[in-house]
Amino acid sequence: MTTIPISWYLAVAAVLFTIGTVTVFVKRNAIAMLLGIEVMLNAANLTLVTFSSYFRELAGQIMVFFVMVVAAAEAAVGLAIVILLFRHRETLNVDEAQALKL
Amino acid sequence: MERALFVIFAVTAIGAALNVLVRRHPLHSALALLVVLGALTGLYVLLGAYFLAVIQVVIYAGAVLVLFLFVIMLLNVRAEEARIERRPYLRWLAIPFAALLGMEIISLVRVFEENPSPSGTSVGMTEAIGRELLTTYLLPFEVTSILILIAVLGAVVLARRERR
């Protein structure tokens, strides 16, 4: 706790965030995209906790608490939509869901 | 000592995240995510956020991820076949984007190179968090409970089978 520079934690979070973004980018499967988003959320959480710890501010952890709550809600609703999508199209490939094309 | 732990957890997290990216079957990706969550828990402990570490395991890994797994099983998802990618350029776009994003974030990170390290007493004690939640952040606390209620309702309504 005393000897790890803050930037290490932040760097880890940064890398995780980047990986999460790329996952959302690249995957075609809807559930996989959601997983990528989860990764991004966790990276953000890590950042928040890091700052909270190093600056002795509790607010950061409170925020993480709320982020988790919202992430859970979002995951629930998102998965419900995915289920609906699957029911209509028999596939989870997001490229197939193009009905809103102009 | 902590450094070693840090390195272990960090590497695990990054490696598992890469797995999430790389794996073909969503089930494998989900399990890899589980590993990420676990590694992060360790990092939280290192940072002194004990309460959050526990919450992470119980809620995030124990509920959200399980939900994911249920859905994956329910829909009987198969591995992603090597279908014709209609927009191959997106795959290749990912590399420069990733690089760009990484660079931007890292440059932000470097701002904080000279900062004090965390001190002894941690701030993450449950009692402290609880007190804050129920006094200063009372309103958001209550509102999020409603939020969850709405999410639950929404999910149920959305996923309901058509009554015939």
Added chain:
Amino acid sequence: MVRALVVTPLLAAGILGIFGRRWSERLIAAIGCGSVGLSMLLALRAFVELWRLPPEQRVIREPFFSWITAGSLQVDWGFHLDALSGVYILFVTFVGFWIHVFSVGYMRGDPGYARFFAYMNLFMFMMLVLVLADNFLVMFVGWEGVGLCSYLLIGYYFDRAYAASAAKKAFIVNRIGDFGFALGIIMIFAAFGTLRFSEVMGIIAARFPEPEAVGEIGLLTTIALLLFVGATGKSAQIPLHVWLPDAMAGPTPVSALIHAATMVTAGVYMIARCSELYARSLTALFLIAVIGALTALFAATIGLAQWNIKKVLAYSTISQLGYMFLACGVGAFSAAIFHVVTHAFFKAVLFLGAGSVIVALHHEEDMRRMGGLKRFMPLTYGAMLCGGLAIAGLPPFSGFFSKDEILWRTWTSPAVPEPWRHLLWGLGVATAILTAIYMTRLIVVTFEGTERFALSAEGQEGTALAPRESPPVMTIPLLVLAALSIGGGWIGLSEAYTGGRVANWFEQFVRPALASPPVHPDHLSAFGEEPGHGAELGLAAVTVLLVLVAVLGARRFYRRDPLRPSPSLLENKYYVDELYDALFVRPLVRGSTLLLWRVFDMTIIDGMVNGVAASVAACAALLRRLQTGLVRSYVVMIVIGALLVLGYFIFVGGRLPTQ
């Protein structure tokens, strides 16, 4: 009270215009004629009140409301009733009333009955505004207003192409004159700072004691000429006379009211109103006199050759208007106004009589298909005979007194130098002779001789319907106006006939409102001080003799040969319309089509408007590509956005919390 007399016809016009379509002819007629009748009574009352005032103070001013207040320009609607406008409102409402009554019968059965009376009432309002205005701008409103009503009424039968074109022609030619008028008004304001007649004339009288000489184009002359351009248009003098004959396309009562008795005299009114101005510009006066005299002769020659009964009367009107301008030009403003009044009477009766004939023959207007109507329509015949003798200028009819007054004043005018005024007198006499001839021709060809009218067998079994005399609603106005044509001239009896014992009542009444003629520097009196009564009587006798001979001669001539063909130059009105068409109309049309339409309108303006629309469509087509419907593209866009925002904060600025 003046307000009431002006506004009444406006109200009637509004009511008839909005509600009249569903009302019975009787109600419409009652309102239409009633309003003018009411105006007439009010005018009479106002006139009496005016008369009661001592001659030097015969002015009644009634302000109405304040209109424009912009910087130094202050224009109000106010009414100025003096001897000049008093005379005008009397005969305008009087003649107008009887013409309205006549129209009740003439327009019977026409589907646009209410519209007709609405427009006629609107016209009465505008005319009254014109003559009662106390400043140039309000008079201009009335000026334009009567032009508008003229357009509406000429084009009353709007489903006939000829009528619609004639209406447009009238309005456009008028407009050309109005341009000069407007410039004149602007100059007046620029030079004198006010537009009120009394103030302007006062300033002119004070600042310019001497008239501007002939050939000197000073301020006053310029203004006078510009205003005269407007008068030329409105009163159909050369070169803007071309609209009046075509205006005969409108219903005959319209021709009687607007194009004979009232509107066309607005130009004369305006000059009389500004007589102080004109009396100070010898150039302008000379020009007016010359144009008036030439127009009179010119129109008379054309009228001699026309076969359409209304066209003959139209050219006759132009010719008589020429007389009025001649009078103004020699400085005899009161004589001009006198002739305006008598002309209103006898021209109205002539037009209404023609209307009576036209209706009796089921809208036949060509004299070649008339003849012998004396037997069938004695009242009409009698009335027209009165009108014809009046216009020819035979005593004791009204026309004699006014025309003779003009001729005498021309001969002795102090404003025009020696050879010219005698020359102008000669032109006037020549015109009088021609007037007598063409008028006699009209009456003889229409009413005497063999019957040439083709009676359309409206009755079945081949029974021909003989033309009948018109109903009383039409003949009574004829008789009233005929009576005035006979007796209306005595009010202006020249002093010469009574050896100076009885004054010229009309002139005495009107003179204070008008300026005296200026004295031309070359003026030499050939008779010593002032030519006496003897000379006046002598000249009058000569004129009457010539006219009498002309009438008798023409009567015999046309009795024998009513259908004698006319010289084609005259019949085709000297090809003036064709000339204008080639000189002005065609080049304008071509220029407009090629330049204004093709280049300007289609290419530039439409191009701009369509171009805007096209560019919007192009942008939209471009932006539409963003909406792919693909989730992954949207992800890309989100990430790009995030990168940009992040990049901004890192590289450009914004404060990062570095605490």
